[in-house]
Amino acid sequence: MQDLNDLYYFVQVVEHGGFAAAARATGTQKSRLSRRIAMLEDRIGVRLIQRSPRRFFVTDVGREYYQRCVAVLIEAEAADAFIAQHQGEPQGSLRVSCPTALISFQFGRLFARFMTAHPKISLQLESTNRRVDVIAEGFDVSIRVRFPPLERSELVMRKLDDSSQYLVARPGFLKEPIGEPAELAGLPSLAWTSATHSYEWRLESADGEQAVVRHEPRFLTDDMAALREAALDGAGIVQLPTMMIWKDLAAGALVPVLPQWRPASGIVHAVFPSRRGLLPSVRTFIDFLAQECTADRLTVDESLAWPARPPHITTEGIRRPGDPTRKRKDAIGTI
Amino acid sequence: MQDLNDLYYFVQVVEHGGFAAAARATGTQKSRLSRRIAMLEDRIGVRLIQRSPRRFFVTDVGREYYQRCVAVLIEAEAADAFIAQHQGEPQGSLRVSCPTALISFQFGRLFARFMTAHPKISLQLESTNRRVDVIAEGFDVSIRVRFPPLERSELVMRKLDDSSQYLVARPGFLKEPIGEPAELAGLPSLAWTSATHSYEWRLESADGEQAVVRHEPRFLTDDMAALREAALDGAGIVQLPTMMIWKDLAAGALVPVLPQWRPASGIVHAVFPSRRGLLPSVRTFIDFLAQECTADRLTVDESLAWPARPPHITTEGIRRPGDPTRKRKDAIGTI
DNA sequence: TTGCATCGTTCTATTGATAGGACGCTGCGT
DNA sequence: ACGCAGCGTCCTATCAATAGAACGATGCAA
Incomplete structure (x- = not known):
């Protein structure tokens, strides 16, 4: 031939x-x-x-x-x-896992919009904060937030958003404003339950300086909404994602503690078993999430009148040797 | 891609x-x-x-x-x-050279038939006995007869026909029939002018024996028709191609001298610059000639009631090391 | 139920295509 | 008239595709 x-x-x-x-x-x-x-x-x-x-x-x-x-x-x-x-016209059923808090303040709306936009796709969502076994449990996609450095994984990963964070409290909670991380010591704090039972805020200043402040939370939970409610009631200082509290900040119901310092950002990403033979529905879903996260971030940035994070501070700033972000970038570069 | x-x-x-x-x-x-x-x-x-x-x-x-x-x-x-x-429908102009004698007794008719069969092709024929420079003189095809071993050439070659030959004279020319090549010595002969000015008949018997007989022609010319006329007039013994004299033989106007021995055959072939990018008109022309020569040979064989040559005597019988026929066969195998 | 023929897939020694550089040629600018 | 940049072609070490065999799986006939 x-x-x-x-x-x-x-x-x-x-x-x-x-x-x-x-x-x-x-x-x-x-x-x-x-x-x-x-x-x-x-x-x-x-x-x-x-x-x-x-x-x-x-x-x-x-x-x-x-x-x-x-x-x-x-x-x-x-x-x-x-x-x-x-x-381009995918169909079928998707099984997705997502942290509960992310659903409530960010992804819940995105999932609803996705299903409106793609009538032929069904979504089976598991709201969970545990680290699911994507392959063994049969998930198409798992959405996760992790703080760098991310650990290596056999799964393919696609970054969806930066999870910028704020250290906040109710106005008036602090008798006097503080200007240095060291002044946080001893103040009441609230936190997400950690598997390691050690709690610290990792902060970065506008000019790149970094600080780590250890604290002993008076309130521990794996329910992020409860954390937000407690902060709104003046129970203490807490680190929460921008996407969760940007309206509270805009309304003045919460205020940043140490405005010149910001907590390190996390990375919101989707993981899935393999790029090869990726179902169109899965591909479309992930692309949709990435796109909508970018659009929402712009909205929030405009509302807060400053970037979700200081422009000069990026995740690369804390990259370490063997950092899987490079591999991840290679892996998803062609999607 | x-x-x-x-x-x-x-x-x-x-x-x-x-x-x-x-x-x-x-x-x-x-x-x-x-x-x-x-x-x-x-x-x-x-x-x-x-x-x-x-x-x-x-x-x-x-x-x-x-x-x-x-x-x-x-x-x-x-x-x-x-x-x-x-x-399939070639067109254009062809420039061809062909020995004069071949035109008159064999190829002239073929050229005419070709032009009838392919109205869109023009033919420019140079009747010449010299060895033309195909490339420099701009010929598409040159038709040649050569006796083995053929010399090497940069040109591509396509065999068209075997040029079987007869050693003939007018009936009665020989006072007595002869049976051995040696008996040819001293008999009057006619020949085509040779550049080397040396003349010999190379003969083969039915059982493969070979003989070489030197002779001094009393008539030399580069006009093969004149040779035939002289033989018909009883001027002497001459070697001529089968295709030229097969009707004379059939009619008895000429008779074979030494019927048990035959002259070695030549090879009628077409040479052309390159196989690659061969114009359809050239390809068609060469294919046509090969086909018609085969058909004509069958007609002549049937008329003479024996093969143009004994079946066991072939050009391979006199192949020598470095013989270009093998290379030629390789070269034209894919046409 | 079992054996067998034939399926599609995988593996690897072999074969053929390719990348990249070298070469000769050509047209253009000086 | 000459030098040079860039053209298309050719060459060869390297790389990738392939042929052919082996393998496990499957359906059908006995």
């Missing part, structure tokens, strides 16, 4: 008016183009292109053959377009 | 209902088909065929994709058909 790819090469060479230009345009070696066109001409027994160094023109036969080869490529593109369109 | 050949493989597998059947039908290894379809599915992210040993069915997406791939192949076949049609 003939090599259909030769038709593609031929079209590229003709359209670019030469082997060198076609090679540059397509990222293909010109020796390959030269050889493949020569082989095509040998096989069909016709000179398609008259050429020598510096001279290049397509024969009459070559011109007509080119038109037919273009028709081949148009049909091939139509086949690709069909696949792309097919993938 | 994607591999367009995968579309072909996919269509073949679908149309044959399996990899093994498609492999048999197309002469392609099933491992290749298996791998290429798997790669295609990976690349487009869609399962096209659900299969396991003994179970095979095309998915809905696969069925629709198949339709589009068929469209691609239809266009590719249309491109091929265009080329074939283009080649």
